[in-house]
Amino acid sequence: MALIVQKYGGTSVGTVEKIEGVAQKVIATVEQGNQVIVVVSAMSGETNRLIELAKQIDDCPAPREYDVLVSTGEQVTIALLSMAIMKFGHKAKSYTGAQVNIRTDNAYSKARIIDIDEARVRADLEAGNIIVVAGFQGMDEQGNITTLGRGGSDTTAVAMAAALKAEECQIYTDVDGVYTTDPRVVPNARRLEKITFEEMLEMASLGSKVLQIRAVEFAGKYGVPLRVLHSTEDGPGTLISYDNEGETMEDAVISGIAFNRDEAELTITGVPDQPGIAYQILGPIGEANVEVDMIIQNVGADGCTDFTFTVHRTDYQKALEILEKTSQKLGAREVSGDATIVKISLVGVGMRSHAGIASTMFKTLADDSINIRMISTSEIKISVVVDEKYTELAVRALHKAFDLEEKPAA
Amino acid sequence: MALIVQKYGGTSVGTVEKIEGVAQKVIATVEQGNQVIVVVSAMSGETNRLIELAKQIDDCPAPREYDVLVSTGEQVTIALLSMAIMKFGHKAKSYTGAQVNIRTDNAYSKARIIDIDEARVRADLEAGNIIVVAGFQGMDEQGNITTLGRGGSDTTAVAMAAALKAEECQIYTDVDGVYTTDPRVVPNARRLEKITFEEMLEMASLGSKVLQIRAVEFAGKYGVPLRVLHSTEDGPGTLISYDNEGETMEDAVISGIAFNRDEAELTITGVPDQPGIAYQILGPIGEANVEVDMIIQNVGADGCTDFTFTVHRTDYQKALEILEKTSQKLGAREVSGDATIVKISLVGVGMRSHAGIASTMFKTLADDSINIRMISTSEIKISVVVDEKYTELAVRALHKAFDLEEKPAA
Numbered sequence: 001m002a003l004i005v006q007k008y009g010g011t012s013v014g015t016v017e018k019i020e021g022v023a024q025k026v027i028a029t030v031e032q033g034n035q036v037i038v039v040v041s042a043m044s045g046e047t048n049r050l051i052e053l054a055k056q057i058d059d060c061p062a063p064r065e066y067d068v069l070v071s072t073g074e075q076v077t078i079a080l081l082s083m084a085i086m087k088f089g090h091k092a093k094s095y096t097g098a099q100v101n102i103r104t105d106n107a108y109s110k111a112r113i114i115d116i117d118e119a120r121v122r123a124d125l126e127a128g129n130i131i132v133v134a135g136f137q138g139m140d141e142q143g144n145i146t147t148l149g150r151g152g153s154d155t156t157a158v159a160m161a162a163a164l165k166a167e168e169c170q171i172y173t174d175v176d177g178v179y180t181t182d183p184r185v186v187p188n189a190r191r192l193e194k195i196t197f198e199e200m201l202e203m204a205s206l207g208s209k210v211l212q213i214r215a216v217e218f219a220g221k222y223g224v225p226l227r228v229l230h231s232t233e234d235g236p237g238t239l240i241s242y243d244n245e246g247e248t249m250e251d252a253v254i255s256g257i258a259f260n261r262d263e264a265e266l267t268i269t270g271v272p273d274q275p276g277i278a279y280q281i282l283g284p285i286g287e288a289n290v291e292v293d294m295i296i297q298n299v300g301a302d303g304c305t306d307f308t309f310t311v312h313r314t315d316y317q318k319a320l321e322i323l324e325k326t327s328q329k330l331g332a333r334e335v336s337g338d339a340t341i342v343k344i345s346l347v348g349v350g351m352r353s354h355a356g357i358a359s360t361m362f363k364t365l366a367d368d369s370i371n372i373r374m375i376s377t378s379e380i381k382i383s384v385v386v387d388e389k390y391t392e393l394a395v396r397a398l399h400k401a402f403d404l405e406e407k408p409a410a
Numbered sequence: 411m412a413l414i415v416q417k418y419g420g421t422s423v424g425t426v427e428k429i430e431g432v433a434q435k436v437i438a439t440v441e442q443g444n445q446v447i448v449v450v451s452a453m454s455g456e457t458n459r460l461i462e463l464a465k466q467i468d469d470c471p472a473p474r475e476y477d478v479l480v481s482t483g484e485q486v487t488i489a490l491l492s493m494a495i496m497k498f499g500h501k502a503k504s505y506t507g508a509q510v511n512i513r514t515d516n517a518y519s520k521a522r523i524i525d526i527d528e529a530r531v532r533a534d535l536e537a538g539n540i541i542v543v544a545g546f547q548g549m550d551e552q553g554n555i556t557t558l559g560r561g562g563s564d565t566t567a568v569a570m571a572a573a574l575k576a577e578e579c580q581i582y583t584d585v586d587g588v589y590t591t592d593p594r595v596v597p598n599a600r601r602l603e604k605i606t607f608e609e610m611l612e613m614a615s616l617g618s619k620v621l622q623i624r625a626v627e628f629a630g631k632y633g634v635p636l637r638v639l640h641s642t643e644d645g646p647g648t649l650i651s652y653d654n655e656g657e658t659m660e661d662a663v664i665s666g667i668a669f670n671r672d673e674a675e676l677t678i679t680g681v682p683d684q685p686g687i688a689y690q691i692l693g694p695i696g697e698a699n700v701e702v703d704m705i706i707q708n709v710g711a712d713g714c715t716d717f718t719f720t721v722h723r724t725d726y727q728k729a730l731e732i733l734e735k736t737s738q739k740l741g742a743r744e745v746s747g748d749a750t751i752v753k754i755s756l757v758g759v760g761m762r763s764h765a766g767i768a769s770t771m772f773k774t775l776a777d778d779s780i781n782i783r784m785i786s787t788s789e790i791k792i793s794v795v796v797d798e799k800y801t802e803l804a805v806r807a808l809h810k811a812f813d814l815e816e817k818p819a820a
Contacts, residue, residue, distance in 0.1 A: 069489035072482035079479035
């Protein structure tokens with residue numbers, strides 16, 4: 001008998017009817033001979049309703065009380081889902097984060113899970129119960145209610161799966177899997193059967209919003225196989241796991257193409273090429289809590305260097321002002337920037353053992369006269385920054401060049 | 411520094427504005443030099459909204475999950491009230507029933523409080539916090555969430571006051587105190603400064619809906635002085651406490667007049683006057699879960715007796731049917747009943763030491779030609795049953811006869 005953890009998000013439990021639908025999906029899994037733990041989010045709209053109440057009192061409410069407030073959203077869902085499962089003739093038992101002893105630190109609204117006491121859940125499973133757990137919440141050492149921050153329900157599901165050594169952690173969403181790229185840009189993008197944790201992390205962090213990064217990291221750390229599935233349609237979804245030697249992963253060189261239009265590019269030219277210059281430029285940026293993504297430094301011929309980096313687009317103005325000040329201090333030649341860029345990345349573990357990926361990429365873009373502004377590489381990805389207006393053209397051309405399209409049925 | 415427990419019901423916290431009003435009342439009490447624990451109910455309407463969700467799934471939802479669901483109502487209020495108190499510059503900390511360790515049995519939806527762990531609350535009070543506690547809820551030995559049943563927030567407040575030996579437990583309501591009788595019937599009814607627990611129990615159980623009986627019983631058992639106050643208007647309210655010898659209670663013979671139109675009367679006549687007859691008549695009624703209030707048996711001259719009792723009006727038809735069957739079995743003469751009666755009671759500890767109360771009562775009713783159908787007495791009350799249509803006439807006449815009116819200011 002296998003133990004499966006399933007997670008359903010707010011949209012999947014948005015109405016009483018949808019909750020009953022989830023109950024039936026859960027029961028179907030049990031009737032296939034599995035034990036099931038279900039992790040659920042608040043009904044869609046509920047969290048916003050609660051936040052609105054808080055904002056009427058205080059725009060910046062006390063974090064401890066904010067967590068007490070919003071954690072009621074999931075508590076409503078676990079009760080209703082348990083009732084629905086029981087109505088359909090199965091045993092169910094609900095648990096809040098505190099009851100299942102999801103211990104977190106006390107960073108309210110963005111707590112991290114430290115430990116889970118699985119004994120009680122294990123006993124209830126053995127007694128034939130379907131366990132329904134409130135996602136997104138936990139309890140700190142002092143018994144204070146905490147919430148886990150965005151995507152926290154995914155993290156709860158993975159943590160439960162890790163603690164109870166579940167066979168699989170299934171994340172039900174509004175898409176039927178992870179695609180080679182965004183199907184809105186490339187209509188014949190293909191659903192991947194499998195992808196590795198590392199690839200998924202690159203895909204997720206680069207704009208593919210199917211799974212939360214923290215949940216993927218967590219699953220990778222504890223080796224919990226993750227599966228992304230559609231919450232109402234049947235299908236195998238996409239399995240995210242380790243690239244075990246014994247297993248046959250798909251042998252594609254490239255698994256997918258991610259792109260991110262949320263970044264902006266800043267350049268400072270003509271700064272003295274001396275030790276510590278990177279810190280002098282990026283230090284003030286970091287102190288202002290601006291996160292930097294890509295960083296490129298060119299060595300100049302005249303003892304000067306150019307320095308380019310990207311930040312989140314919402315931080316662009318702030319970063320530009322800081323950089324102007326730094327420029328004056330360093331006596332740099334010029335500061336420039338551009339907020340209308342896109343970062344496009346090829347992702348794939350197959351890249352490790354294949355040469356020529358980069359040159360195929362650059363040639364493909366050149367063939368369409370797309371100018372590359374920045375390049376950055378890692379072991380399993382190559383990213384380029386180009387003008388935002390080329391997004392669709394570039395992604396479609398690369399998708400075709402690397403043979404990622406859905407093939408007609410044989 | 412005195413410790414005060416305050417309780418605000420659903421109507422008093424029905425909107426964000428009202429919650430802010432409660433925050434200010436609480437802060438005013440603290441600024442008078444007190445420590446305060448506030449117990450709150452769910453915002454009015456919220457509990458019904460949650461029950462409606464449950465009913466959409468199952469008309470008779472699992473009790474454990476029902477309690478998980480409805481207990482979220484108070485959790486929302488404690489968070490919002492704590493935020494409001496902090497906005498106004500004071501320290502606050504919220505606690506769910508489970509967090510403050512309100513241990514109950516596991517009779518879901520009508521659990522009883524077994525114990526409260528006061529150490530943590532005491533420490534938070536000493537650190538200068540206003541403590542905000544979710545009413546109506548607790549946790550059983552196994553950590554399951556329980557709720558206390560109707561009026562449970564009053565009970566939570568009294569239990570907190572008892573556990574922490576508070577100086578006073580203040581129940582804020584939509585009336586400014588306990589009155590000599592219902593002011594809608596007798597416009598010049600007078601607010602009582604003080605009333606004993608015993609009197610309050612009689613007043614409460616006889617239809618004066620200001621306080622829940624269980625909370626009054628609980629307060630009496632632990633000697634917690636209770637005060638009923640208006641939630642938005644200022645005023646001293648009514649203090650409910652023991653009639654201590656040293657204290658001067660009001661020296662009125664009668665404290666108040668309660669009346670109850672929720673009962674119905676049933677009579678069985680011509681039953682054999684033999685041992686065990688009362689059980690034969692009332693046994694089947696009790697087995698059908700019908701509660702009996704007043705019971706009167708007259709001794710007849712012919713070896714037969716008449717037997718009259720009252721039940722809640724909603725149980726009238728059910729009781730009548732059972733009584734018809736009993737009548738056939740016993741060979742009784744007749745079964746009759748009347749659902750349009752009222753029970754009017756004079757309540758007062760002063761009655762103990764004063765003769766002539768009953769005769770004044772009967773004469774007053776006779777002067778207005780009101781026929782008395784049943785009489786029942788206890789140490790601190792005299793109840794009569796009369797035709798319901800005489801309610802206002804009888805209550806007003808008695809109110810005047812016993813000199814209970816509000817006196818013009820001296």
